[in-house]
Amino acid sequence: MLRMSDRGLELARDKMQDAGVAPAAVDVFSRFYRLLEEGASGLVREDDVDPLTDLPRHADLEVEPGRAAEALSKTAIIKLNGGLGTSMGMDRAKSLLEVRRTADGEALSFLDVIVRQVRAARERTGARLPLVLMNSFRTQDDTLAALAGYDDLAVDGLPLDFLQNREPKLRADTLEPVEWPADPSLEWCPPGHGDLYPALHAGGVVRALLDAGFRYACVSNSDNLGAAPDADLAAWFADSGAPYAAEMCLKTPADVKGGQLVVRRSDGRIIQRETAQTHPDDMDVSLDPTRHRYFHTNNLWFDLEALAAELERTGGVLELPLIRNTKTVDPTDPESPEVVQIESAMGAAVAVFEGATAIEVGRERFLPVKKTSDLLLLRSDVYELTDDFRLVARTDAPLVQLSGTYKTISAFDARFPSGPPSLRGASGLRVDGDWTFGADVTARGDAVLPEPDGGAGSVPDGATITGSGLD
Secondary structure, eight states: OOOOSSSHHHHHHHHHHHHTHHHHHHHHHHHHHHHHTTTOOOOOOOOGGOOOOOOOOOOOOOHHHHHHHHHTTTTEEEEEEEOOOOTTTTOOOOOSSEEEEEETOOOOHHHHHHHHHHHHHHHHHHOOOOOOEEEEETTHHHHHHHTTTTTTTTTOOOSEEEOOOEEEEEEEEOOOOOTTTTTGEEEEEEGGGHHEEEHOOOOOOOOHHHHTTTEEEEEEEEEEETTOOOOHHHHHHHHHHHHHHEEEEOOOTTTOOOOOOEETTTTTOEEEEEEGGSOGHHHHHHHTTTSSSSEEEEEEEEHHHHHHHHHHTTOOOOOOOOEEEEEEESSOTSSEEEEEEEEEEGGGGGGTSOOOEEEOOGGOOOOOOHHHHHHHHSSSTEEOOTTOOOOOSSSOEEEEOOOGOSSHHHHHHHHHHTTOOOTTTEEEEOOOOOOEOOOEEOOOOEEEEEGGGGGGGEETTTTTTEETEEE
């Protein structure tokens, strides 16, 4: 158990206050710091929970079109846009990364697709449908510059964005704020997406939406283009009377990580368990789709009146479970000092709201990009970009596995100079080692490229990759 003096917390609070961090975020950090100091791990043991079962299904909803349009007219779209894509070697907003091209060759970023999804839903239903982004101090300027070209986006004077908070990384040995003069920006980290609540409170966003006549909000990650505005889901949520709902997907072999909802045996309450909250001894059973059938998409629905009441009651300090995340101060340097990042998950608020619920949605609602292999799949011919800017799979998505050579965006793009291979006829694609792909390459079946001789290889124009390699 960690037993520290008050010095670490005092130094951290001073650092946050000097940087202008919102008071609610400082209070949230202080609460988590005390839990961390007491040795809290945030672990949720398998013996203490039961699996979530018998959810209603999005596919079974039968909603009258007028009712769907009415519900969407009272809905706002909130996107979490604080990620830099550091795991892919990026140093700017991941949402500015090119994800698709239109039929006439226009390059579209995640942000472009999101805006056009919102525009299409407005045209289809007549809803005002505001789009509000939660940016970080690292993504705000680039994002707002990119949005400047969409002069029809803002709604009724509502803000286009609000700012998530930041907190100091703590030295693992002392729990004091780390100092890193080589790059002081690395002394800070985002507090996890659970920061949504104090950030909303500090920015006055919920009250502004309510005052503008909106009642509901759909929140999702900006790198998940599957979470497009959906009028039927809006109507289901409005009719449920629930204060909060989560979208859940059935697990597939690709779903080896991610949060899940479980039922706490002690009180029958639905709670969230993230991968970082799963004890190593429980990991296999938590991933077992025969026991825990669903994983969390991180697409959430809120009744804004219920959310406003909870934020006002707590001052934005919701009692979410602690997630203790250990990293190095410089993510690119494993020899740099070990730090602790205090995090929380926004989905954990399911335990805060009495009457919270969930719904099973199809895989089309969950298309996140966390690695370059995910990006290759979304850029490929497996998906079609529709007129309303949804990405629709035309076949079952294959499992794509790329070697570490392709980890960064720059290395990835350099190895696909003519675009991605055709994956529509593939059940899987595994690329070992370092291959550069030519034009019009096709993968068939369970395709495999073994490590090339000589350290690097080239896939010729027009080649076909099968289970036995290049044909």
